Amino acid sequence: MRWAQAMGKATVANVGCGFDVLGFSVDCLYDVVTIKRCSDFQGVKLKVLNNKKVPNDPDKNTAGFAVKEYLKLFQIQGDGLFVELDKRLPLGSGLGSSAASSVAALLAVNAIYDNLATKEELFNIGLRCEQLACGSAHGDNIAPSLYGGVILIRHSNPMKVIPIPIPEELYCLLIHPEVEVNTQDARAVLPKSVPLSLAVKQWSNIGALITGFCLKDKKLIRDSLNDYLIEEERAAFIPHFYEMKDIAYKSNTFNLSISGSGPTVFSFSDSYDKLLNEKEKIEKLLEATGISCQTYLSRLNNKGSYVQSMGE
Amino acid sequence: MRWAQAMGKATVANVGCGFDVLGFSVDCLYDVVTIKRCSDFQGVKLKVLNNKKVPNDPDKNTAGFAVKEYLKLFQIQGDGLFVELDKRLPLGSGLGSSAASSVAALLAVNAIYDNLATKEELFNIGLRCEQLACGSAHGDNIAPSLYGGVILIRHSNPMKVIPIPIPEELYCLLIHPEVEVNTQDARAVLPKSVPLSLAVKQWSNIGALITGFCLKDKKLIRDSLNDYLIEEERAAFIPHFYEMKDIAYKSNTFNLSISGSGPTVFSFSDSYDKLLNEKEKIEKLLEATGISCQTYLSRLNNKGSYVQSMGE
Numbered sequence: 001m002r003w004a005q006a007m008g009k010a011t012v013a014n015v016g017c018g019f020d021v022l023g024f025s026v027d028c029l030y031d032v033v034t035i036k037r038c039s040d041f042q043g044v045k046l047k048v049l050n051n052k053k054v055p056n057d058p059d060k061n062t063a064g065f066a067v068k069e070y071l072k073l074f075q076i077q078g079d080g081l082f083v084e085l086d087k088r089l090p091l092g093s094g095l096g097s098s099a100a101s102s103v104a105a106l107l108a109v110n111a112i113y114d115n116l117a118t119k120e121e122l123f124n125i126g127l128r129c130e131q132l133a134c135g136s137a138h139g140d141n142i143a144p145s146l147y148g149g150v151i152l153i154r155h156s157n158p159m160k161v162i163p164i165p166i167p168e169e170l171y172c173l174l175i176h177p178e179v180e181v182n183t184q185d186a187r188a189v190l191p192k193s194v195p196l197s198l199a200v201k202q203w204s205n206i207g208a209l210i211t212g213f214c215l216k217d218k219k220l221i222r223d224s225l226n227d228y229l230i231e232e233e234r235a236a237f238i239p240h241f242y243e244m245k246d247i248a249y250k251s252n253t254f255n256l257s258i259s260g261s262g263p264t265v266f267s268f269s270d271s272y273d274k275l276l277n278e279k280e281k282i283e284k285l286l287e288a289t290g291i292s293c294q295t296y297l298s299r300l301n302n303k304g305s306y307v308q309s310m311g312e
Numbered sequence: 313m314r315w316a317q318a319m320g321k322a323t324v325a326n327v328g329c330g331f332d333v334l335g336f337s338v339d340c341l342y343d344v345v346t347i348k349r350c351s352d353f354q355g356v357k358l359k360v361l362n363n364k365k366v367p368n369d370p371d372k373n374t375a376g377f378a379v380k381e382y383l384k385l386f387q388i389q390g391d392g393l394f395v396e397l398d399k400r401l402p403l404g405s406g407l408g409s410s411a412a413s414s415v416a417a418l419l420a421v422n423a424i425y426d427n428l429a430t431k432e433e434l435f436n437i438g439l440r441c442e443q444l445a446c447g448s449a450h451g452d453n454i455a456p457s458l459y460g461g462v463i464l465i466r467h468s469n470p471m472k473v474i475p476i477p478i479p480e481e482l483y484c485l486l487i488h489p490e491v492e493v494n495t496q497d498a499r500a501v502l503p504k505s506v507p508l509s510l511a512v513k514q515w516s517n518i519g520a521l522i523t524g525f526c527l528k529d530k531k532l533i534r535d536s537l538n539d540y541l542i543e544e545e546r547a548a549f550i551p552h553f554y555e556m557k558d559i560a561y562k563s564n565t566f567n568l569s570i571s572g573s574g575p576t577v578f579s580f581s582d583s584y585d586k587l588l589n590e591k592e593k594i595e596k597l598l599e600a601t602g603i604s605c606q607t608y609l610s611r612l613n614n615k616g617s618y619v620q621s622m623g624e
Contacts, residue, residue, distance in 0.1 A: 018515075018519070019512060020512045021512060021515060021516040022519070152519045152520060152523060153516060154517060154520045154535075154536065155512060155513040155516040156516075156517075156535070160535070162519075162520055162523055162532065164523055190508060191508055192508060193505045193506060193507050194505060194506060194508055195504065195505050196502060196503055196504060196505060196506055196541070199506055199514070199515075199541075200331060200332045200333060200467060201467040202511070203330075203333060203511075203515035203518045204332075204333040204464070204465060204466045204467040205466060205468075206515045206518060206519050207333055207334070207464045207466070207474075207518050208464060208466045208472070208474055210519045210522050210523055211464060211474055211476055211522055211526060214522075214523060214526030215526060220474065223466075223468070223472070224466065229508070229511075
C-alpha cells in the first residue's frame with residue numbers, strides 16, 4: 001500500500017515587531033508524519049509517538065484533523081489512512097508546534113493522492129487546523145512552515161502569503177525554557193487597542209525590517225526588530241526574559257525577542273560565533289536558576305517543509 | 313555676489329496605508345528658491361512671489377526659517393542673504409508645500425556655502441521647519457522631497473530615512489480640488505488609539521506595499537495600498553472623495569487615496585492611459601459640481617529636489 005513521510009518545520013512567528021504578520025521556518029526542528037493507505041479499515045486513524053499529552057483522536061489533533069479536512073475537500077471516501085505523528089516539537093513552546101504537525105500531515109497526504117492540492121489549498125486547510133488548535137486562524141506559522149523563508153501574511157480576504165527573500169549568512173538562535181505557555185492565555189494579555197503613535201512606530205519598524213530583508217541590508221534588519229506593543233505583555237510569561245535580552249545586547253547580536261506567544265525566544269545575527277557565545281551565557285543563566293532549556297542554532301534558509309520519502 | 317537656485321519637489325505622504333511613514337516625490341510640481349549673498353545688509357531677508365498669503369517674515373515661513381537654522385548650525389554670522397521664494401505649490405493642498413519650500417531653501421543655501429551640510433543635516437533642519445509649519449516634526453514630506461524615490465521613515469531616535477527602490481513605468485495622477493485643508497485640523501480628526509486587529513491589518517498592508525516596491529511587483533503594490541485607519545476620517549474634508557474613488561476603481565487603476573492630509577488625492581498605475589482616462593472623468597465630475605481643480609500626471613522616479621543653477 002502507498003505511504004509517504006513528511007517533515008513539518010518549526011517556525012518563529014511575529015519576528016520581533018511583526019505581530020501576526022511575519023514568520024520564518026527553522027531548519028533543525030520538525031515534526032515527522034508518516035501516512036499509510038490501508039485496506040482493512042475506513043477513515044483516519046492516528047497514533048502519536050514521543051508525546052503522551054497529544055491526543056490520538058484525529059479530531060483533536062492538527063495532524064489528524066488536517067488529513068480529514070483534506071479528504072473532505074477532495075471528496076475522497078472509502079479509503080483508510082493510518083497517520084503516525086512523531087511529535088518532536090515541544091507543546092506550547094511558541095515554535096508553531098500545531099502548525100508543524102498539520103503541515104507535515106498535509107504534505108504527506110497530498111503526496112499519497114498525487115498532489116491533488118496546491119500549496120494555497122494546503123495553506124487554507126492549515127488555517128482551519130490553527131483555528132482548532134489555537135482558537136484563531138492565523139497563518140504566520142502555517143505559511144513559513146509550508147513555504148520556507150521569511151513570510152509576510154497580508155490580512156486581506158483571502159489572506160495572502162508573501163514570500164520575502166532572506167539574505168545569505170543569517171543565523172538564528174532559539175532558546176526554549178521549559179515552561180509551558182498556552183497560546184490562548186498569551187493572546188488574552190494582548191491590548192485590545194493601541195495608541196496610534198505607538199502603532200505608527202511599530203509599522204515603521206515592520207516596514208524597515210521588510211526593506212532590510214528585501215535589500216539584504218543586515219544593519220537595517222538589526223535595527224528594526226524592536227516591538228513596541230506586544231513583547232512587554234508577554235515577557236511576563238517568560239522566566240528571566242530581560243536578563244536574556246541583556247545577554248543578547250552584550251553579545252552584540254541583533255536583539256532578542258519572543259517567538260510566537262513564547263516562551264521560546266530567538267536572536268538573529270550574521271555571526272554564528274556571537275550567537276554561540278550568547279547561547280552559552282543564556283544556558284548558564286537558566287541553569288543557575290533551575291530552569292531546563294533546549295537551545296538550537298541554525299542558519300536561515302528558503303526551504304520549508306517537504307516530503308522526505310514515499311513508496312508503495 | 314554668489315547666488316544659487318534650487319527647486320523643492322512636491323510630495324505625496326502616507327501613500328495609502330503608510331500613515332506618517334511613507335512618502336514619494338512628484339516630478340512635475342515644485343517651489344523654486346533663489347538665494348543671493350548680499351553685502352549691503354546682515355541676516356536673512358525674504359520675498360515671496362506668486363502667493364500673497366505666504367508671509368514675507370523669514371521666521372514665519374519655512375524657506376526663511378530653514379536658512380536661518382542653517383546659518384545657526386554652522387555659526388555663520390555677518391552675511392546677508394536675500395531669499396526669493398517662488399511659491400508655486402498651493403497651500404494646504406496635502407502636497408507637502410511647507411517641505412518643498414524648506415528643501416529648496418536648504419539646497420540653495422547649502423550650495424552657497426559649498427555643501428557644508430550633509431543630506432542628513434539638511435533633513436534634520438527640515439524637520440524643525442515642519443514643526444514650525446504643522447506643529448509636528450514629521451519627516452514623510454521632507455525626506456522624499458530631499459532624497460527622491462519612495463521613502464520610509466523609521467520612527468526611531470533619531471528618525472531614519474530609508475530609500476526604497478521604485479519599479480520602472482509606474483505613473484501617478486494627482487487631483488487637487490481647490491478647497492483648503494489645514495494640516496492641524498486634519499490631524500485633529502485622527503483617532504488617538506486604534507483596535508489592535510485593525511492595526512495588524514494596516515501593517516500587513518504596509519509590509520506588502522513595501523515588498524511590492526522592493527521586488528518590483530506591481531500587482532502587490534496595487535493590492536496593498538488600502539488604508540483602514542485614517543482615510544475615512546479625512547475623506548470628510550474632501551469633496552466627492554468616494555465618487556472619485558469609484559472612478560479610479562472603474563478606470564482599473566491602483567486605487568485612489570489621500571495625499572498627506574488632503575485635499576489632494578492620488579492614484580497609481582502602470583498604465584499612463586488608464587490614469588489619463590481617470591483624470592478626465594474626475595475633472596468632469598468636479599467641474600459639474602462647481603469645484604475647481606488642478607490635475608497632474610507624472611512618472612515616478614528616484615530623483616528628488618536639486619540645485620538648478622548657481623553663479624557668482
